[in-house]
Amino acid sequence: MAATCFAQTKRPAITGIAFVRMYASNMAASEAFYGQTLGFDHTMQNGILTYPVNDQQSLELVPLPTPAPEARVAAIGFTTRDAGGLEKYLEAHSVKIVEPLRHGDFAVRDPEGHLVYFVQQRAGSTKTISPRGASHRIIHTGFMVHDRTAEDRFWRDILGFKPYWYGGRVNGELDYVSSQVPDGTDWIEYMMRDPKAPAPNAHQLGSDYHFSLGIDHMSDAVAALARNHCEGPNCTKTQMGRDGKVQLNLFDPDLTRVEFMEFKPSGTTCCSPFTGKQPGDVEDR
16 A cells, blocks of 8 residues: 555655855844845745745755754755655655655755755746845755765655756865755756765855856846845856856855856856756746
């Protein structure tokens, strides 16, 4: 009976990133960064400070708890067309539900303990979101990974995420492994860490636990940051990523990295070809 139920349980569509939730040790400083520098308006939803990026995606802030966790990304969320069906699907695949379905979302943990939510996708709207925003699309989120095999069993084998790109800081090394959601173009990025290596410092942790804001042309992001009075050399420091996409990196007050990235590559792509479609505007979700 269990085998029959397992075989008949089909995974509902997982369409994109819903939110990335960060811890803030100084809420006022973080509010200034996300609201003023990045240019997003905020609302308070269920005690969580929420910055809508578009009508389906948001950045979130919650106070840093005591004792403080090492990573400053508290949770990541993904949209699904059937949250209830996806919860049943994961239960059928022996994935423990740590927060049962309530008000359209539920949560699990991946093999390395990252808190992962799945959120019922809402109908789109034409509402203008934060016209001052330096971007209007979250295209990926990254987190530290030590055991790729275990993570792949969860993200790829059970959830159906698809290989997208992989590469390293230098040729021949594997530092980044990207997988797209099964029914969209947003992706996750394993930031590979050798479990035998020394513990990462706060800056390395913040660089690994990051999120990326997409943009057609990086010059538009630089101009928006300037209008929002972004301060410091990183506000204009662009670079070509190993994946051939132009990037710009900022760090919030708790050192979580905000990676602005052009949607499509314009330089040389190292290490592997892209095996999925490139993100564009909100309509491709």
